Amino acid sequence: MKTSIWIVDFGSQYTQLITRKSRELGFTSEIMTLEDALERLVNETPKALILSGGPQSVFEDKTDYSPFFLKNDLPILGICYGMQILGHFFGGKVERGVQGEYGLAKIKLTHGQSVPGLPSETSVWMSHSDHVSKLPEKFKLILESENGLTAGIKHETKPILGLQFHPEVHHTIHGKDILNYFFQDIAKLKSDWSSKTMLETCFEEVRAIKNSKVLCAFSGGVDSLVAATLTQKIMGENLYCFFVNHGLLRPQDLNHIELLKEKTSLNIEILNVSELFLKELKGVKDPESKRKVIGKTFIDVFEKKVQDFERDHQLKFDYLLQGTLYPDVIESISPHKKGGKSVTIKSHHNVGGLPERMQLKLLEPLKFLFKDEVRAMGLELGLNYEWVYRHPFPGPGIGVRVLGELTPDSIRKVQESDQILFEELKVQRLYDSTWQAFTVLLPVQTVGVKGDGRVYEEVIALRMVDSQDGMTASVTELPWSFLNRVSSRICNEVKGVTRVVYDCTSKPPGTIEWE
Numbered sequence: 001m002k003t004s005i006w007i008v009d010f011g012s013q014y015t016q017l018i019t020r021k022s023r024e025l026g027f028t029s030e031i032m033t034l035e036d037a038l039e040r041l042v043n044e045t046p047k048a049l050i051l052s053g054g055p056q057s058v059f060e061d062k063t064d065y066s067p068f069f070l071k072n073d074l075p076i077l078g079i080c081y082g083m084q085i086l087g088h089f090f091g092g093k094v095e096r097g098v099q100g101e102y103g104l105a106k107i108k109l110t111h112g113q114s115v116p117g118l119p120s121e122t123s124v125w126m127s128h129s130d131h132v133s134k135l136p137e138k139f140k141l142i143l144e145s146e147n148g149l150t151a152g153i154k155h156e157t158k159p160i161l162g163l164q165f166h167p168e169v170h171h172t173i174h175g176k177d178i179l180n181y182f183f184q185d186i187a188k189l190k191s192d193w194s195s196k197t198m199l200e201t202c203f204e205e206v207r208a209i210k211n212s213k214v215l216c217a218f219s220g221g222v223d224s225l226v227a228a229t230l231t232q233k234i235m236g237e238n239l240y241c242f243f244v245n246h247g248l249l250r251p252q253d254l255n256h257i258e259l260l261k262e263k264t265s266l267n268i269e270i271l272n273v274s275e276l277f278l279k280e281l282k283g284v285k286d287p288e289s290k291r292k293v294i295g296k297t298f299i300d301v302f303e304k305k306v307q308d309f310e311r312d313h314q315l316k317f318d319y320l321l322q323g324t325l326y327p328d329v330i331e332s333i334s335p336h337k338k339g340g341k342s343v344t345i346k347s348h349h350n351v352g353g354l355p356e357r358m359q360l361k362l363l364e365p366l367k368f369l370f371k372d373e374v375r376a377m378g379l380e381l382g383l384n385y386e387w388v389y390r391h392p393f394p395g396p397g398i399g400v401r402v403l404g405e406l407t408p409d410s411i412r413k414v415q416e417s418d419q420i421l422f423e424e425l426k427v428q429r430l431y432d433s434t435w436q437a438f439t440v441l442l443p444v445q446t447v448g449v450k451g452d453g454r455v456y457e458e459v460i461a462l463r464m465v466d467s468q469d470g471m472t473a474s475v476t477e478l479p480w481s482f483l484n485r486v487s488s489r490i491c492n493e494v495k496g497v498t499r500v501v502y503d504c505t506s507k508p509p510g511t512i513e514w515e
Helices: 015-024 034-040 081-089 175-186 195-207 222-238 251-263 274-281 287-313 326-331 371-380 408-427 480-493
Strands: 005-008 029-032 048-051 076-079 093-095 101-109 121-128 131-134 139-145 150-155 160-163 214-217 239-245 268-272 319-321 361-363 436-450 453-466 497-503
Touching: 005 015, 005 034, 015 029, 015 175, 015 326, 029 034, 048 081, 076 081, 076 175, 081 093, 081 131, 081 150, 081 160, 131 150, 139 160, 160 175, 195 222, 195 371, 214 222, 214 287, 222 239, 222 319, 222 371, 239 287, 251 268, 251 408, 268 287, 274 287, 408 436, 408 453, 408 480, 436 497, 453 480, 480 497
Parallel strands: 005 029, 005 048, 048 076, 076 160, 214 239, 214 319, 239 268, 319 361, 453 497
Antiparallel strands: 093 131, 101 121, 101 139, 139 150, 150 160, 436 453
């Protein structure tokens, strides 16, 4: 993807929001490490450069930023730490903060300054300790915080803007106006991002390998469905989709795959190997170990199937299609170490290592898109709304929704309780009111009463969250009558469960899945 804006990531938790906001305003952007940006700058020049916030301090930073600032007329926006880099490089004074500014804060335009769409006073989101206490030469103060600290600076002759707050965060009320001021008034950029250009960019990547044989480890989720659909429109019969039923699915998942086989032109073959997965997972309790066993078994099954298929059909696959999204790409870059790689939070469940092992090249046409953009693309491709807006489902499936060892009985409890939750969301027309909803079997037992007798049975947790792309999430506020109905049905209909609890943890600090 040809991007007009480079976003250099210094580790801010809000960096991905910058690219989201830039796209909403109609401009392409790409997040990269400082190392990558400096390396690419040797042979390329972006139309604009954004320096993100981050936890570092300019007092410990020994990086030579001159390649950025010596580029003639390169528009630059420094946000938070990025502004401190500007101030420090151009000879201003940055002081260590004693108190700092965090959360919502008021800022005001200084005398004689104006920003289109921005009132004289507004609320913004601050998150900094160090601050620019003395403006660098040829910079003017345009925004000031209610505490009298520098909130915005602008170069007198160069297209350079510095902001001590975060315009990309939702809590900054006029954040889009401020970003648009940089893009249009300072950088003089022309809009180059839309749903049409987004779709065409993805098609271009597939057209480049039109005559190749492409393999897809199909999951039926929106990412793999959209990736397979747009690829199939170009590749036709050269795309082959294999769906691995590892026995860790819900009834709705298998029904969904059967429906896609019937209603779409995708060539989908189902591999039923649940007994093998259960055998390999016997006695495994640690969540990361479970993921690795599921991943390894998946690869073994998939590799054997592909080898048999290639032999029987006398063909050779060239590419592996994956529904990789931009958050996956972002998470592969460490937010703490420039140019470094991230630590493993959760290992990938299925195709990790598969391309190298099978000597396949990767095809990832969605790798620059966020989840909501993929959904929009799915509708653009003519896919049914209920398929495109189907709740996310993790690759390891129920494997990470049974806390502890997986057994046929524990899997059954999650399958049955999840089906009840699914049915009630549909019946009460609440399915689209939450981004993701599921049940988790907890490894604890509690005392209950059933049929006038004492029972000592397990606990099911309900988890329902709202999110746009899974990078952050808040708890969905659903009617008490709905929760009460779901709880009552689970306790009455799922054998071995006597208590239901509701998980009200946001992300962060929790993750969406329990394992």
